[in-house]
Amino acid sequence: MKENDKLHNKQEEPAMPDNTSNELDDAAEQAEEVDAEEVEAEEAEPSPEERIAQLEAELAKQKNDYLYLMAEFDNFRKRTVKDKAELLRNGGENAMKLLLPIIDDFERALEAIDKADDVAAVKEGTNLIYNKFVKYLEQNGVKEIATPVGEAFDTELHEAVTTFPADDEKLRGCIIDTVQKGYMINDKVLRHAKVVVGK
Numbered sequence: 001m002k003e004n005d006k007l008h009n010k011q012e013e014p015a016m017p018d019n020t021s022n023e024l025d026d027a028a029e030q031a032e033e034v035d036a037e038e039v040e041a042e043e044a045e046p047s048p049e050e051r052i053a054q055l056e057a058e059l060a061k062q063k064n065d066y067l068y069l070m071a072e073f074d075n076f077r078k079r080t081v082k083d084k085a086e087l088l089r090n091g092g093e094n095a096m097k098l099l100l101p102i103i104d105d106f107e108r109a110l111e112a113i114d115k116a117d118d119v120a121a122v123k124e125g126t127n128l129i130y131n132k133f134v135k136y137l138e139q140n141g142v143k144e145i146a147t148p149v150g151e152a153f154d155t156e157l158h159e160a161v162t163t164f165p166a167d168d169e170k171l172r173g174c175i176i177d178t179v180q181k182g183y184m185i186n187d188k189v190l191r192h193a194k195v196v197v198g199k
Helices: 002-012 018-044 048-090 093-115 119-139
Strands: 142-145 158-164 175-180 182-185 188-191 193-198
Touching: 093 119, 119 142, 158 175
Parallel strands: 158 193
Antiparallel strands: 142 182, 175 193, 182 188
């Protein structure tokens, strides 16, 4: 009788479907994976002492980089100051070097004047030297300030030496004569033109 009861009890227990056991297996595997990840995370996370050592190493590297950069900047600054001083001292060297041929021409002209009987030839030679010098100035950005009679007086370009009564009303406040030519270098006034202004 007891054996029949046992058999009857076994038959009454519901059989678990196959997919339920699979789900339980999957859940167990996921739990094991999560535990493994947590263990790895704990192992990967450095201890406070290791973290301090890392931060000190980073700080030392950044300090060295900063000192190197400051040294480079200081060297650059010194080079710049030296180059600037050199430029100020010898900046006109090229300009003076290019003037030497014109001085040579003047010396030859002065020697020729003593021996020359033809005044026209001396005048022509002097004009050639003058034109050569003007061309040199133009090549270096120097140009004459135009001061034609009747042009309005401009304090930016002109300097009034004196005023003179103007016969024509149109010449009042305008240039009536040029005492000394003015020059500009690269659109900057090098020397103001000295002029007489009508009043």
